[in-house]
Amino acid sequence: MDAVQEFKQRTEDKVRNLRCPHHRQAPRLKFHGATLRDVTIQMSGCCNTLIEMANRAIAESPKSL
Numbered sequence: 518m519d520a521v522q523e524f525k526q527r528t529e530d531k532v533r534n535l536r537c538p539h540h541r542q543a544p545r546l547k548f549h550g551a552t553l554r555d556v557t558i559q560m561s562g563c564c565n566t567l568i569e570m571a572n573r574a575i576a577e578s579p580k581s582l
């Protein structure tokens with residue numbers, strides 16, 4: 518697995534269990550860029566609450582590896 522794939526997987530893991538408290542939806546992530554330096558995350562979800570929850574989850578550093 519290359520570094521970008523690993524990054525994608527780690528990021529998806531962070532939001533995997535997130536659900537919007539209002540709509541019970543999971544956030545969707547889209548990744549752009551071919552290298553770790555270029556990669557950007559595009560997030561979509563049912564509402565801003567979910568987007569903010571997902572943003573926060575992704576921003577948190579992993580507690581254990």
Ligand SMILES: [Zn+2]
Nearest residue numbers: 537540563564
């Ligand atoms: Zn929602």
